[in-house]
Amino acid sequence: MLLFDSLSPLTHSVKISSPVLLSSPSHRPLRYAVLGAGFAGLSVAWHLLKQSPKDMNLHIDLYDEVGIGGGASGVSGGLLHPYSPKVKLLWRGAECWKEGLNLLSIAEQAISSEELDSETGEFSEGFGGFIVRRRGILRPATNMKTLNILNDNAQNYLPSCKIETIDKDAALKLVPHLHVPFNLAFYMPEAVNVNSLRYLKALFLACQNLVKEISVSGDGKKRLHLQKKSVSELRELEGEYDAVIICLGAKADLLPELAGRLPLRTCRGVILELQLPDKIGEDYPNHGPSILSDAWLAIQGNRHLYMGSTWEWKSRNSSPNVSTDEASNALQELLPKASAVYPGLRSWNFAGARAGLRAMPPLTPHGSLPLLGCVNNFLGENLKCKYWLLGGLGSRGLLYHGWLGKLTAEAVLSCNEQIIPSELTSWKNK
Incomplete structure (x- = not known):
């Protein structure tokens, strides 16, 4: 389906x-x-x-x-939603959201009867995987500025991608052990996490x-x-x-x-891959959403996620490869931000890193x-x-x-x- x-x-x-x-x-x-x-x-x-x-x-x-x-x-981390924590209304967000979902639908129809060969990178019959790994994105409020903007978004959301304002108890039902600093979180059930x-x-x-x-x-x-x-x-x-x-x-x-x-600025971003150790029995919930905060968590499975992203301005390094030092620095930068809302993340192990060079437009x-x-x-x-x-x-x-x-x-x-x-x-x- x-x-x-x-x-x-x-x-x-x-x-x-x-x-x-x-x-x-x-x-x-x-x-x-x-x-x-x-x-x-x-x-x-x-x-x-x-x-x-x-x-x-x-x-x-x-x-x-x-x-x-x-x-x-x-x-890319693949978190798709039409909102921004920095501005109250994203310019042309409705058109962007509609056409983005349309292309996702087209791509999923294309692979509904195809399979990707891991060695050749080509598709063959019988494909059974998914492009969209998770539905739903949760954003706990972590400061008053973000809280006010998200509150405004929650009052003016797109009908096709609503924002639910939920309290701490409701947020914990979605993601157990989540830290909700202002006892308020914003949940986008129609947002998706895409395998880019x-x-x-x-x-x-x-x-x-x-x-x-x-x-x-x-x-x-x-x-x-x-x-x-x-x-x-x-x-x-x-x-x-x-x-x-x-x-x-x-x-x-x-x-x-x-x-x-x-008028473009370049920015290199490192994304880290984390896995939950076998010795820890409590998985991330099956239907738990991905998480947005000062660092984001793109949930890929019960025991696998991506965390991002760093911002190295004016970089010219477009290589996807990440050195040991660069990965270590990224972990030191991102882990405190992400674990501030999901403390259990400190029990997860580093499993890899990748990077991309983004072209950032002018304001x-x-x-x-x-x-x-x-x-x-x-x-x-x-x-x-x-x-x-x-x-x-x-x-x-x-x-x-x-x-x-x-x-x-x-x-x-x-x-x-x-x-x-x-x-x-x-x-x-x-």
Whole structure:
């Protein structure tokens, strides 16, 4: 049974108005390059395939030197909810939440009859695992500022993701031995804890399945190829594609054409894996939620969880590998924060660490918003290709990627940047 089987896939198609985009079985195919196979890149690829007219010949090359989920997206903690402890109302939270759940539904449908081979990383029949590991996220109030913001969110929650204000006794029924400093906690039963890497691979599978379905129908020809190689400069692609969509996260600034021109800050985050020792018999409750606090706990099972995340600003280290010293420092930083609300965590053992380099967007009057839009003006004149950017998703990539990928695909297919809200393109005017 699918976790999101009540949600239907996108059926919206974009009207193609620009002559350069006209394509049919008798014309040359339209060629797009999507740089990056994380949350942003795979969302864009899916929506380009889904929203383009069925009779359009469309070829998409997805570039990533590591492969699906090889960057920060693949090591994300995977806690998905539409709220923030820093602002009372998250900008466009409803749209982001809706489209995020929609893509989760699509990914789960794709793997409902598939199995991932542990050695090859490919899917085969009989898959029986889950993308969503846990339902529900609990946030105890730990200070007055957070308490006031969460109280306001609880009064103005989205109908599709309610926030329940619960007392200490109710919180302890969900997570025994939880510490609730203000005797008040906020529970989001519809929020989810996603296995990010499995989700990304399943979304890529959904893209492949969509290509097959369209080919079988005979309406048109669509192709999707994963190119496991890096693009060191955009001029390598000039003349090869009709559009290039840059979804490289923190690595976008490494492209010489964009270096120093994007208002992004890099931040390396370390996530720790912890396991409960065999000698301790009391498991984490089967239906217990994940926990948000000054450090978060993404519960992966009765005896297995992820704890995160550190914030190393201005880092350029994009390696997922974590040294012994870096892991030790992360443990010293995160364990006191997480154990302040879940004291039993001090009995858990360190089992591993991973890291990702996030691209953090600038602060605006609407909050920290990602960067979208056409960037041809950064690259020069008389270009044969249109270049687009979807970047700066920061620590909310899982929440933002569905809606922003849809917006980006619509803008690319119609050659119309006006589709994108001005709040997301205004960075180019500064």
